[in-house]
Amino acid sequence: MRFPTWLLAACLLLPISAAAADLDQLLAEVKRQQTRLSQVDRQREARFLAEKQRRQQLLAEAKARLKALEKQAEDLKAEFETNRQALLELEEKLQASSGVLGEIVGTVRQVAGDLKADLQQSLVSAQYPGRAARLAPIADSKRLPTLEQLQTLWTLMLEEMTEAGKVVRFQREILASDGKPFETDVVRIGVFNAIAAPGYLRYLPETEQLMVLSRQPEGKPLRLARDFLSAQGDRAPVAIDPTRGVLLEMLTHTPNVWERIQQGGLIGYIILALGAIGLVIVAVRLTVLWRVGKRVEAQLEEVEQPRDDNPLGRIFLTALGAKSTDPETLEALLDEAILREIPPLERGQSLVKLLAAVAPLLGLLGTVTGMIQTFQAISLFGTGDPKLMAGGISQALVTTMLGLAVAIPLLFLHALLASRSRTIILILEEQSAGLVSQILEKHRG
Amino acid sequence: MTMAWIEAVNDFIAQGGTVVKLILVAAVMLWTLVTERYLFFLWVYPRLQRQWLQRWHQRRDKHSWYALKIRERLISEARLQLRRTLPLIKVLVSLSPLLGLFGTVNGMIHMFDALAVFGTGNARAMATHISHATLPTLAGMTLAIAGLYASQRIERRVEAATRHLSDQLHFE
Numbered sequence: 001m002r003f004p005t006w007l008l009a010a011c012l013l014l015p016i017s018a019a020a021a022d023l024d025q026l027l028a029e030v031k032r033q034q035t036r037l038s039q040v041d042r043q044r045e046a047r048f049l050a051e052k053q054r055r056q057q058l059l060a061e062a063k064a065r066l067k068a069l070e071k072q073a074e075d076l077k078a079e080f081e082t083n084r085q086a087l088l089e090l091e092e093k094l095q096a097s098s099g100v101l102g103e104i105v106g107t108v109r110q111v112a113g114d115l116k117a118d119l120q121q122s123l124v125s126a127q128y129p130g131r132a133a134r135l136a137p138i139a140d141s142k143r144l145p146t147l148e149q150l151q152t153l154w155t156l157m158l159e160e161m162t163e164a165g166k167v168v169r170f171q172r173e174i175l176a177s178d179g180k181p182f183e184t185d186v187v188r189i190g191v192f193n194a195i196a197a198p199g200y201l202r203y204l205p206e207t208e209q210l211m212v213l214s215r216q217p218e219g220k221p222l223r224l225a226r227d228f229l230s231a232q233g234d235r236a237p238v239a240i241d242p243t244r245g246v247l248l249e250m251l252t253h254t255p256n257v258w259e260r261i262q263q264g265g266l267i268g269y270i271i272l273a274l275g276a277i278g279l280v281i282v283a284v285r286l287t288v289l290w291r292v293g294k295r296v297e298a299q300l301e302e303v304e305q306p307r308d309d310n311p312l313g314r315i316f317l318t319a320l321g322a323k324s325t326d327p328e329t330l331e332a333l334l335d336e337a338i339l340r341e342i343p344p345l346e347r348g349q350s351l352v353k354l355l356a357a358v359a360p361l362l363g364l365l366g367t368v369t370g371m372i373q374t375f376q377a378i379s380l381f382g383t384g385d386p387k388l389m390a391g392g393i394s395q396a397l398v399t400t401m402l403g404l405a406v407a408i409p410l411l412f413l414h415a416l417l418a419s420r421s422r423t424i425i426l427i428l429e430e431q432s433a434g435l436v437s438q439i440l441e442k443h444r445g
Numbered sequence: 446m447t448m449a450w451i452e453a454v455n456d457f458i459a460q461g462g463t464v465v466k467l468i469l470v471a472a473v474m475l476w477t478l479v480t481e482r483y484l485f486f487l488w489v490y491p492r493l494q495r496q497w498l499q500r501w502h503q504r505r506d507k508h509s510w511y512a513l514k515i516r517e518r519l520i521s522e523a524r525l526q527l528r529r530t531l532p533l534i535k536v537l538v539s540l541s542p543l544l545g546l547f548g549t550v551n552g553m554i555h556m557f558d559a560l561a562v563f564g565t566g567n568a569r570a571m572a573t574h575i576s577h578a579t580l581p582t583l584a585g586m587t588l589a590i591a592g593l594y595a596s597q598r599i600e601r602r603v604e605a606a607t608r609h610l611s612d613q614l615h616f617e
Contacts, residue, residue, distance in 0.1 A: 250559075250562060250570075253558075253562050254555075254558055254562075255558070260554070327509075327510035327511075330510075331510075393557050394554050394557040394558060394561065397550050397553050397554045397557065398554060400550045401547065401550040401551055401554060404543060404546060404547040404550060405547065407543065408540055408543050408544060411536065411539070411540060411543070412536055412540060415532055415533065415535075415536035416533075416536075418532065419532035419533065422532070423525060426521060426524075426525060427521075427525070429521075430517055430518060430520075430521030431517075431518040431521050431522065433514035433517065433518070434514040434515040434516075434517055434519070434521075435518065437510075437512075437514045437515050438511075438515060441506075441511055
């Protein structure tokens with residue numbers, strides 16, 4: 001690179017021209033600088049000292065404050081201690097003076113809890129819903145009950161007591177047995193039962209509602225209940241469930257007639273079918289015999305005009321149509337005619353008798369098969385669960401019952417049939433000969 | 446007095462259940478029939494007997510085959526009249542133990558139902574059904590024994606009356 005020549009020359013020339021004069025100046029300058037510096041140093045020292053003093057003062061102040069605070073802490077600690085002592089004493093005093101009260105509060109809480117459970121289950125709550133909820137703050141809270149709450153407690157108690165002894169009629173929405181709500185008149189009998197137009201009601205504690213029992217008690221109790229609902233005057237008889245609904249509840253578990261028959265199983269159906277067949281036969285035979293009997297009686301009234309629409313008349317016709325009146329021939333003819341007439345009269349009877357005899361036997365068969373099932377259940381599950389065995393046993397008994405239920409009417413009806421046909425047959429066997437003789441004697445004059 | 450009696454019967458029915466009612470109906474039927482028979486023997490039969498005897502005595506012919514048959518007819522007619530309701534009485538007598546048995550089985554079924562619902566814990570629930578099971582048997586048996594005696598008496602009486610009548614209808 002190439003510097004400009006004039007610039008280089010200027011640089012070399014400058015110091016040489018001022019050299020002698022400047023050294024003095026420099027010295028003076030240095031001396032002046034030295035005095036200035038020492039002055040600055042002194043000033044700084046003074047400042048530092050002042051600062052130090054100030055700090056020391058601050059320190060002293062802080063120390064004094066610490067001391068003061070420590071003293072304050074000491075004081076407060078002492079005060080705390082005395083206060084604690086006082087508190088302890090007061091607490092002790094409180095404990096001593098509230099000892100009986102604590103027990104009372106516990107009792108109140110327990111009573112409230114019991115009453116709450118009672119009210120939840122009580123039928124009266126269906127009339128006045130929400131009572132149990134009012135007791136919840138007393139029974140569940142840890143605080144002392146207020147005066148108002150205590151009053152609630154005993155008012156509810158008294159209310160339950162008086163309501164338990166009343167028969168009341170009130171309007172309320174109840175549930176039908178299929179769950180549909182409807183408004184109706186309800187009569188509550190104490191805490192035992194509630195009755196509405198459809199019959200006895202069931203109380204549902206969960207929703208404080210009334211529901212119609214799905215199966216009403218049969219016969220008299222239900223009739224009494226319905227009469228009671230519409231009864232006028234002071235008193236009327238009614239059937240109540242003293243177990244507060246347990247018995248009525250039981251009722252919904254017991255099977256009705258059809259369910260009972262189903263318990264009998266296949267053999268039960270067979271027995272019933274046989275019974276139905278027997279009844280049909282009996283009905284047919286009874287009408288036939290009744291008609292024949294009427295005709296025979298009519299024929300007995302008019303011995304002179306034999307008709308062929310009845311057995312007696314046919315026997316007369318046979319006897320009177322005989323070519324000879326020789327007693328022996330006549331007797332033989334009559335016997336033959338009678339023998340011809342008897343079987344149609346006795347038709348079906350042996351079958352009815354057979355059915356009446358077979359039905360109890362089938363029932364026995366059903367019993368045995370039911371017992372076999374029961375014992376199988378025992379061998380599988382042991383005797384621990386009586387319910388398991390009871391089901392099988394009742395199944396066994398149902399067939400026996402069905403057998404008897406079929407046999408008894410069939411036997412009765414068979415007896416009716418037999419006595420009816422027997423009467424007619426006796427007339428044919430023992431009286432026709434006499435009647436024929438009577439006619440013949442008359443003809444001969 | 447009568448009220449107490451009715452009360453007792455009501456109690457018995459309540460304890461015995463439905464079947465006892467059936468047995469009671471059978472009992473009423475049976476004793477009505479028995480009473481009717483005795484009244485018949487007392488009042489109606491003597492009159493009928495006189496009529497038959499008169500009819501027989503009016504006949505001149507008392508020795509031919511015809512007369513024999515006519516006599517047989519008279520006796521048969523008498524027997525029919527005398528025995529008229531006897532078969533019904535007998536069948537009621539034989540039915541009443543069966544009805545009792547029916548009640549027993551019925552009560553047992555209900556007892557086992559109670560057992561199925563409550564288990565063996567609730568003896569009281571079973572007790573009612575046991576009385577429902579035993580009382581019909583008692584009632585049925587009582588009725589059967591008493592009725593058997595009555596029906597035997599009537600049967601004997603019928604036989605005696607028939608024999609007496611055939612003795613009086615002389616066949617020469």
